[in-house]
Amino acid sequence: MATDAVVVKRSAGRRLAGLFHGRRRLQIGSLLAAPMAWLVILYLGSLVVLLITAFWTVNPLSGTVIKEFSLENFEELVNVPVYREIVWRTVRTAILVTFTDAIIAFPIAFYMAKIAGRKTKALLVVAVLMPLWASYLVKIIAWRAILAEHGVLNWALSPLGLHGPGEGVTSVWLVMSYLWLPYMVLPIFAGLERIPDSLISASEDLGAHPLTTFRRVVLPLSFPAVVAGSIFTFSLTLGDYLAPKLVSNEQFIGTSIFDSITNNQPFAAAFALVPIVVVIAYLGVARKLGAFEHV
Amino acid sequence: MRLSKRAKIILRACVGLALTFIYIPLLVILVEAFNSSRILKWPPPSFTFHWFGQAVESESAREALVTSIEAGAVAMLIAVVLGTLISLAVGRRHFFGRDTISFLVVLPIALPGIVTGVAFSNTFTQVLGISLSLMTVIIGHATFCIVVVYNNVVARLRRSSGSFEEASADLGADPWQTFRWVTFPSLRSALGAGALLAFALSFDEIIVTNFTIGAGEETLPIWIYHNLFRPKELPIVPAVAVILILLSIIPVYLAHRLSSDDGGLTPGRGAAARASAPAAIAEAEATAAH
Amino acid sequence: MRREKDRHAARTAWFVVAGLVAFMLVLAGCGGGSSTSGGSTGSGGGGGEELQKLGKGEGELNLISWAGYVEPEWVKPFEGESGCKVNDKVAGTSDEMVKLMETGQYDGVSASGNATARLWAAHEVAPVNVSLVPNYKTVFADLKGQPYNTFEGKPYGIPHGRGANLLMWNKNDVTPPPSSWEITLNPKVAAKYSGHITQYDDPMSIAEGALYLMNHEKSLGIENPYELNEEQFDAAVELMKEQKPNVGEYWSSAEQQIEGFANGSNQVGTTWQYQYFALKGENEPVEASPASQGFLPKEGATGWSDTWMISAHAKHPNCMYMWMNYIISPKANAEVAEFFGEAPAQEKACEHTKNPNFCSEYHAEEPAFWKRVWYWQTPLSECSEGGETDCMNYNDWVRAWTEIKG
Numbered sequence: 001m002a003t004d005a006v007v008v009k010r011s012a013g014r015r016l017a018g019l020f021h022g023r024r025r026l027q028i029g030s031l032l033a034a035p036m037a038w039l040v041i042l043y044l045g046s047l048v049v050l051l052i053t054a055f056w057t058v059n060p061l062s063g064t065v066i067k068e069f070s071l072e073n074f075e076e077l078v079n080v081p082v083y084r085e086i087v088w089r090t091v092r093t094a095i096l097v098t099f100t101d102a103i104i105a106f107p108i109a110f111y112m113a114k115i116a117g118r119k120t121k122a123l124l125v126v127a128v129l130m131p132l133w134a135s136y137l138v139k140i141i142a143w144r145a146i147l148a149e150h151g152v153l154n155w156a157l158s159p160l161g162l163h164g165p166g167e168g169v170t171s172v173w174l175v176m177s178y179l180w181l182p183y184m185v186l187p188i189f190a191g192l193e194r195i196p197d198s199l200i201s202a203s204e205d206l207g208a209h210p211l212t213t214f215r216r217v218v219l220p221l222s223f224p225a226v227v228a229g230s231i232f233t234f235s236l237t238l239g240d241y242l243a244p245k246l247v248s249n250e251q252f253i254g255t256s257i258f259d260s261i262t263n264n265q266p267f268a269a270a271f272a273l274v275p276i277v278v279v280i281a282y283l284g285v286a287r288k289l290g291a292f293e294h295v
Numbered sequence: 296m297r298l299s300k301r302a303k304i305i306l307r308a309c310v311g312l313a314l315t316f317i318y319i320p321l322l323v324i325l326v327e328a329f330n331s332s333r334i335l336k337w338p339p340p341s342f343t344f345h346w347f348g349q350a351v352e353s354e355s356a357r358e359a360l361v362t363s364i365e366a367g368a369v370a371m372l373i374a375v376v377l378g379t380l381i382s383l384a385v386g387r388r389h390f391f392g393r394d395t396i397s398f399l400v401v402l403p404i405a406l407p408g409i410v411t412g413v414a415f416s417n418t419f420t421q422v423l424g425i426s427l428s429l430m431t432v433i434i435g436h437a438t439f440c441i442v443v444v445y446n447n448v449v450a451r452l453r454r455s456s457g458s459f460e461e462a463s464a465d466l467g468a469d470p471w472q473t474f475r476w477v478t479f480p481s482l483r484s485a486l487g488a489g490a491l492l493a494f495a496l497s498f499d500e501i502i503v504t505n506f507t508i509g510a511g512e513e514t515l516p517i518w519i520y521h522n523l524f525r526p527k528e529l530p531i532v533p534a535v536a537v538i539l540i541l542l543s544i545i546p547v548y549l550a551h552r553l554s555s556d557d558g559g560l561t562p563g564r565g566a567a568a569r570a571s572a573p574a575a576i577a578e579a580e581a582t583a584a585h
Numbered sequence: 586m587r588r589e590k591d592r593h594a595a596r597t598a599w600f601v602v603a604g605l606v607a608f609m610l611v612l613a614g615c616g617g618g619s620s621t622s623g624g625s626t627g628s629g630g631g632g633g634e635e636l637q638k639l640g641k642g643e644g645e646l647n648l649i650s651w652a653g654y655v656e657p658e659w660v661k662p663f664e665g666e667s668g669c670k671v672n673d674k675v676a677g678t679s680d681e682m683v684k685l686m687e688t689g690q691y692d693g694v695s696a697s698g699n700a701t702a703r704l705w706a707a708h709e710v711a712p713v714n715v716s717l718v719p720n721y722k723t724v725f726a727d728l729k730g731q732p733y734n735t736f737e738g739k740p741y742g743i744p745h746g747r748g749a750n751l752l753m754w755n756k757n758d759v760t761p762p763p764s765s766w767e768i769t770l771n772p773k774v775a776a777k778y779s780g781h782i783t784q785y786d787d788p789m790s791i792a793e794g795a796l797y798l799m800n801h802e803k804s805l806g807i808e809n810p811y812e813l814n815e816e817q818f819d820a821a822v823e824l825m826k827e828q829k830p831n832v833g834e835y836w837s838s839a840e841q842q843i844e845g846f847a848n849g850s851n852q853v854g855t856t857w858q859y860q861y862f863a864l865k866g867e868n869e870p871v872e873a874s875p876a877s878q879g880f881l882p883k884e885g886a887t888g889w890s891d892t893w894m895i896s897a898h899a900k901h902p903n904c905m906y907m908w909m910n911y912i913i914s915p916k917a918n919a920e921v922a923e924f925f926g927e928a929p930a931q932e933k934a935c936e937h938t939k940n941p942n943f944c945s946e947y948h949a950e951e952p953a954f955w956k957r958v959w960y961w962q963t964p965l966s967e968c969s970e971g972g973e974t975d976c977m978n979y980n981d982w983v984r985a986w987t988e989i990k991g
Contacts, residue, residue, distance in 0.1 A: 031384035032396070035377040035441065039399050043438050046414040053417050060980035061963065062630070062707035063683055065421065082988045104316070107309035114296045115306065124310075126547065131317055133543035134324065136499055137519045138536035142320035145327060145335050149781070150849030152323055152337050166780055167833060167850065178320065181313075200296050210298055218296075231405060239407020242501070242520075249835045251990050254409050261413060261506075262680040263983060265421070272413045279406055334847040334867055426690060510647055510690035511672040521675070523840060 047276070054270035063263050073270035083256070087274055090253040093173055094237035098184075098230045100177040105184040105229065110218070112185075113192035114200070128185050136179065140246050143175045147247060171247045176237045183236070184229035191225020192218070227286050234282060238275045321540075328533035335529055346534035356535055359518035366429060366514055367497040370436035374493040375486060377437070378444025386452030403439040411435060412506030419507070428509035435503040440493035447489035448482055455481055491550055515539075630736060632708035632897030636906060639717045642669045643901040646908055649674050649685050649694040651891065652839040653859040653925045654745070659917045667911070669904035677838040678787050679961070683707070689898040692905040695745055697889040698733035699789055699961040703979075705736045710894040712739040718910045723932045727952045732969075733962055734892040742892035743909040746918070748927035748947075749881055749888035749958045750785070750793075753861050754853035755846060756872045764874070765882050768853055770797045772827045779831040783845060783854030786835035788982040789961050791989070792887050793855060794821040794828075796959060800884040810887065810959050812968045818977040818985070825989045835990060839863075846871055858926025876946050885957035922947075 054073055057066045077083050112124045131139065146152040153164040165171055195218065203213040241254030251259075253275055261268035298306070323337075328346055330339035350356060381400060385393055403411055415435050419425045459481070463473040501516035508517060515535075522532050646669040648655055655673040664670055674691070676682045679700035686694055686709045696704060704710045715721045721743060728734075728744035735741065754763060759778065767774045769782050770793070784790050795810035798820055807817050833850055836842040843860050845851035847869055856873070864871045874880050893912060895905045911917055913930055919937035922929035928949035929935065935944035948954035968976040977985075 028384045031380050035381045036396070036399075038373075038377055038438070039403075039441070042434065043403055043411075043414075044399070046418040047410075049418040049422050050410070050414040053421060059706070060978050061965065062703055063687070064707050076984075080984070080988065082991060085991065104313050107306055108313045111306050111310045115298070115303065127314060128317065129547070130540070131321060132495075132499075133547070134321055134540050135516055135519055135536055137501060137516055137523065138324055138532060139320055141335070141523065141532060142323045142327075144844070145323055145337055145848070146320060148337070148845075148848035148850045150337065152319075155337055178316065181317065197296075204297055210296070210302065213296070235405055235407055239409040239502070241409060245837070246841070249832055249990070251987065254407070256987065257409055257413060259680075259987070260983075261416075262678070262684040265417065268413055269417060272410045275407045276410055283405060332847075332867065334844055334869075336847060420688070426688060510674065510685070510688060523838070529840065529844070 050269045050272060053266050054273055056266040056269075058264050058266060065265060073267045076267070077270055077274070082251075083271075086251050086256055087253060089169065089250065090238060091278060093169065093176065093252070094234045096173050097176045097180065097237045098233040100173070101181050101184040101233045102188075102226050102230065104177070104181060105188050106226070109185050109188035109192055112189050113195075114197075114218075125189070128182050132182050137242065139179060140175060140243050143171070143178065143243075143247055147171050147174075167248050169248065169250050172244050172250065172252070175243050175247050176233075176240065179240075179243065180233040180236050183232035184226075187229040187232075188222060188225045191222045191228070195221045231283065231286065235275075235279050238278060324533045324536055327530060328537045330530050330533075333529065335533075346530045347538070349531045350534040350538060353531065353535075355513065356515075356518055356531075359513040359515045362429065362513060363498055363515040366433050366436060367494045369433045370440055370497040371490050371493040373433070373437035374440035374444045375490050378441045378489060378493075379448055379482075379486065381441070382445050382448035382452060386449050400442050400445050404442050408439075408500070408502035409506075411439060412503040415503070416506040426509060427507055429512050431507040431509070432504050432512075432514065435507045436497040436500060439503070440496055443492040443496065444486070444489035447485040447492070451482055451485035488550065491546055495546065630702075630705040630708060631710060631712055631739070631741060633711035633899075635712040635714040635739075636717060636902050637714065639906055640903045642667050642904045642907060644668055644904070645670050645672070646693075646901050646904040647672045647674075647691045648908070649676050649682050649691050651676070651695055651697075651859075651925075654695050654891075654921060656921075656924060658924070659912075659920045663908065663911045663917070667904060667907045669901065669907060671908075679789070680787070683709075686710070686896060689896065691896055692899040692901045693893055693895050693908065695891050696742065696894050697891050697961045699963050699979075701733045701742065701892055701894065702736075702963040702965075704894060705741055709897055710741055711897045711899070712741055713743060713895060713909070715740055715743075717906050718743055718913075720910050720913045720915075720931060723915075724913060724930050725932055725949070727955070728890060728930050731890070733890065733960065742894040743913055744930040745891040745893050745912060746922050746925070746927040746930050747888065747890040747955065747958075747960070748858055748925075749886040751856050751858060751861055751873045751880060751886070752853070752882050753846070753856040753864075753871055753873045755849075755851075755870055757870045758849075758852040762872060763853070763882070764878065766793065766797050766884050766886075767801075769831075769855070770794060770824060770828055772831070775828065775831045778852050780833045781850065781852035782828070782831045783834045783836050783842060783851040783856075784828065784832050785855050786837040786990075788979070788986040789887065790855070791818075791821050791825055791982055791985060792959065792961070794824040796884055796887060798824060809969070811962045811964050812976050813964070814968075814975050815977060818981065822985045822989060825985075829989060829991060862924075862926050879948065879954060879957070881957060885959065888955075888958035888960050890960045919943075922949075 053065075055069050055071070057068070057070050057072050058064060059066060108124070108128070112121050112128075116124060144151075147164060147167060148154075149166070151164070157164060165174070199217060199221075200213060203217045204210070208216070239254050241252065241258040244250060244252040244255050245258075253271065257268045257271045260271065326339060327335050329342040329344070330336065331341040331343040331345070332339060378400075381396065385396060412435070415431065416427065419427060419431050425431065459477050460473055463477045464470075468476070499516060501514075501520060504514055504517055505520070508514070513521065519532055519535065522529070648671060650673055652675050655671065655675075660671050660673075674685060676685060676694075679697050682694050682696055682700050683703050685691060686704055687707065689709075694700075694704070694710075701710075724744050728747070730740070734744060752763065752766060752768070754768070756762070758781070759768070768778070769775050769784070775782055784793075792810040795807055795813055795817065798805055798817070799807040799810060802820065805817050805820055807813065810821075813821060834841070834845055836845065836851075836854075839857060839860050842851065842854075842856060843863050846860070846864055847867065861871060861873050874882055893909045895902065895909070899905050912921065913934075915931055915933035916937045918929045918931035919934040921927075922934060923938050923940065923943060926947075928947040929938075929944070932950075935949060938944065940946070944950055964977060964979050964982050966974050966976055966978045968974070
C-alpha cells in the first residue's frame with residue numbers, strides 16, 4: 001500500500017512535469033489516460049453493450065438470454081402501438097415539466113439574482129436548495145400523501161367543494177415539476193448573476209421601460225441558462241420510473257424499461273436506446289440554438 | 296434593477312408561491328413523522344415520537360447509512376481524482392479531441408439514470424460476469440460524479456491565469472512543488488465544492504443504485520425503498536427523512552464555509568454546491584461548443 | 586474553423602465508438618459461451634445436484650420471499666437454533682423473483698406457480714432431496730407432486746402454503762357487499778367506482794379476466810384461465826382493457842396497496858390476505874368475501890400455491906435445507922399461515938394455530954375447495970389437454986399486459 005502511494009505520488013509529479021514542460025501530446029495523454037480509460041471503456045463500453053444486447057432475445061419460458069442477432073425487439077418497439085404511445089406520453093410530460101419549471105423558476109431566480117439584498121439572497125439560495133437534501137423517494141411519498149383520495153389536497157380543497165386530480169398523468173406532471181424545480185432555479189440564478197448590472201442600468205438610462213429592458217436585455221442573456229436547466233428537467237423526467245409508478249397508473253419510458261428488465265433484459269436494452277436518442281437529439285437542438293455558448 | 300412597486304409586489308408573490316410549493320411536501324413529511332398510525336394517514340389521528348425512537352434504534356437503517364457514506368466517499372474519491380486529471384488536461388489548453396472529451400464527461404449525467412443503470416447492470420452481469428455488489432454501485436456513481444468535480448475545477452482553472460505556475464517554474468520549483476504549493480491551493484475550494492457535490496449526488500441516488508446493487512446490500516435510499524414495500528413500519532421513513540434533513544445541516548454548513556473561503560464569489564455560489572450540477576452541463580457544453 | 590473542428594471531433598468520436606463496438610462484440614462473444622448459468626444442457630431444466638447429506642450450517646442464508654413470509658416472529662427462533670443469519674429480500678412480483686434468482690446470489694425463494702416452471706427451465710433451481718426434510722412427510726398430499734413443483738418426476742421444492750386472491754373493498758364506499766368479480770370487471774358495474782379500483786400489476790391478472798369470462802361467457806369455452814387460445818385470450822385482454830379506465834392504481838407491492846386503501850384512493854380490488862389483515866389490524870373499514878362464501882366471490886378466484894425452492898448456485902445449501910424443514914415445521918408453518926392468512930401446507934400445523942378453527946376456516950384440509958381456486962401458473966404454448974400447441978404463452982401475456990395498461 002505505502003509503496004503504491006509513493007508510486008502514485010511520483011507518477012503524479014511526473015505527469016505534472018509534463019504539464020509545464022516538454023511535449024504537449026504526451027502530457028495530455030498521461031493526464032487523460034486513467035479518466036479516459038474509465039469513461040470510454042467502462043461507460044461508453046457499457047452503452048455499446050447495451051446497444052448489442054438490444055439485438056438479443058430471450059427464451060420466453062425461462063427468460064434466459066439468447067445471444068443471437070435479431071431485430072425482434074426493434075420490430076416490437078416500432079410495430080406495437082402501445083410503445084409509441086408510451087414514448088409520446090413521456091416526451092410530452094418531459095416538455096410540460098420543463099416549461100412548468102421554467103415558468104416557476106424564472107421569477108424566483110430573477111428575484112434572487114437582481115432584486116434581493118445580500119442576506120435575503122443567501123437565505124433564498126438555502127431555501128431553494130433545502131429540498132434537495134430530503135431524500136428523493138421521501139418527497140414522492142409526501143406527494144402520495146398529498147394526492148391521495150383522503151389526502152392533504154382533498155382535505156384542504158373539500159371545504160371549497162373541490163376535488164384534486166387524483167392519480168394520473170396530471171399527478172406525474174405535478175410531482176416531476178416539484179422534484180426537478182431546484183435544478184432549474186439554480187442555473188437560471190447563476191446565469192442571471194452573470195449579467196452585469198451595468199448592462200441593465202445602461203438600458204434603463206437610455207430610457208427603456210423595465211419591461212423592455214427585461215425583454216431585450218435580461219431575457220436573451222439568460223435564455224442559455226434556461227436551456228441549461230431544461231436539460232436536467234427534461235432528461236430527469238424522461239428516465240424516471242419511481243415517481244410514475246408511485247403516483248400514477250400510467251406507463252412511461254422508465255416504468256416500461258423497469259418492468260421489462262425483470263423478464264426481458266434485451267427488450268429493456270432496446271427500449272433504453274429511445275431516451276438516449278431523444279436526449280442526444282435534445283442536446284443537438286440546444287446546441288444548434290447556440291444556447292450554451294454564453295453560459 | 297429598478298422596478299415599479301407593483302412589479303415588485305407581483306414578483307414577491309411569485310416567490311412566495313414558489314416557496315410554498317417547495318415547502319408543503321416537506322411539511323407533510325414533518326407532520327407524518329409524528330403520525331401515530333402505522334399507515335400514513337391525513338390528518339394523523341394523534342402524534343407520537345415513537346418513530347424517531349425506532350429510526351434511531353433501527354440497525355438496518357444505521358447499516359444503510361454507513362453503506363451510503365462508504366459508497367459516497369469512495370465514489371467521491373474516484374470522481375475527484377479522475378475529474379481533476381481531466382480538468383488539468385483540458386483546463387488551459389486547446390487540443391484535438393478536447394470537445395469530445397467534454398461531451399463524454401457530461402454524458403453520464405445528461406442521459407437518464409435508468410440508461411446508465413441498465414447499461415452497467417447489463418455489462419456487469421451479461422458480459423463481464425461480475426456479480427453485483429457495492430463495488431458496482433460505486434463504479435456507477437463515480438461515473439456520473441466525475442462531471443461535477445471536473446466542472447468546478449475547470450471553471451476555477453479558467454478564471455485563474457497560468458502565470459503563477461510559470462513564475463513558480465521560473466523560480467526553480469519542480470512540477471510537484473508547483474502543484475503542491477501553487478496550483479493545488481488555488482483549486483482547493485473548487486475541489487472541496489466538487490467533492491461535496493459528488494458525495495451528495497451519490498448519497499441520494501437510487502435509480503442507478505437499484506440496478507447495480509448486490510443482494511443483501513442497502514444504501515440509505517434503497518433502505519427507504521425497501522421500507523416503502525415492507526409494511527407495518529412505514530412512518531419510520533418520514534422520521535428517518537427528518538433526521539437526514541437535520542444532519543444535512545453539516546454539509547450545508549461546510550459548503551457555506553467553502554464559499555466564504557472563495558472571496559470574490561457570489562454569496563450563494565458555494566452553498567449552491569449542488570446547483571453546479573446543472574451548471575456543469577452548461578459549462579462543459581459551452582466548452583464543447585467553442 | 587469551427588466547422589472543421591467539429592468535424593474532426595465527430596470523426597474521432599465515431600472511430601472510438603466503432604473500435605468499442607468491435608471490442609465489445611468480441612467480449613460479448615466470449616461471454617456468450619461461459620455465462621449461461623446452471624446446467625449447460627439445452628433441453629429440460631433444473632440445475633445442480635440434490636444435496637445428499639445435510640452438513641453443518643454455513644451461518645448465513647439469503648432468501649427471496651413474498652411480503653409476510655419471512656418475519657422476525659419465526660425467523661428469530663430459526664436463527665437461534667440453526668445459527669444461520671437470515672437476509673430476506675421481499676419481491677413484489679414473480680418476475681422480480683425470477684430476475685433476482687438469476688443473479689445467483691440467493692439461496693432460496695418462495696416461488697409461486699407462475700415462477701417455478703420458469704426457474705426450472707432457466708436451470709436456476711436444484712432438485713430437493715426430500716429425505717433431508719423430515720417435515721415433508723406430513724405435508725398435505727394434494728400439494729405434493731404437482732406440476733408446479735415437480736419436474737421430470739423430481740420434487741423441486743417444498744410446499745409452503747396456498748391461498749386465493751381476495752376481492753377486498755372498503756365497506757363505507759362499496760354497498761351492497763359485492764359477491765362477484767363483476768364489481769371490478771363488468772364495465773357497467775365497475776364504472777360506479779371508477780378511479781378507485783385496484784388491480785395487481787402483473788400479467789397474471791389477465792387470468793382474473795379469463796376466470797370471469799369462464800363463468801359469464803360460456804360460449805368461449807374457457808376451461809382453465811391460464812390455458813387460453815387466441816380467441817379466448819383476446820376476449821380476456823379486451824375485458825382488461827375495458828377495465829383500465831376504471832382502475833385507479835395497478836399495485837405492485839403490498840404496502841402500496843395497504844396505503845391506497847387506508848388513504849381512500851382505493852375502494853375495491855384484488856388483494857392478498859396479507860394486506861387484508863394488515864388493514865384490519867389498523868381498524869380500517871375493509872371487507873372481503875366472508876367465510877360463508879368460502880372467502881371467494883361466486884366465480885371462484887385465482888390463487889397461488891407457493892413453494893420454497895433452493896437455488897442451483899446456493900452458497901448456503903445446508904442452511905437452506907434447514908430453513909425448508911423449519912418453515913414447514915408444525916409450529917412455524919402455523920405461525921406464518923396465520924400471520925399471512927393462508928392455508929398451511931403442513932397437516933400438523935392445524936394443531937398449533939392460535940385460532941383453533943383456522944384450518945377449517947381456510948379449508949386447509951378440503952381438497953374439493955381448492956378446485957375453485959386457480960393457482961397461478963406459467964402460461965405455455967402447449968395446452969395440457971391433448972397436447973395442443975395453440976395456447977398463448979407467457980411472452981404473449983406480458984406483451985398484452987403492457988398494452989392493457991396503455
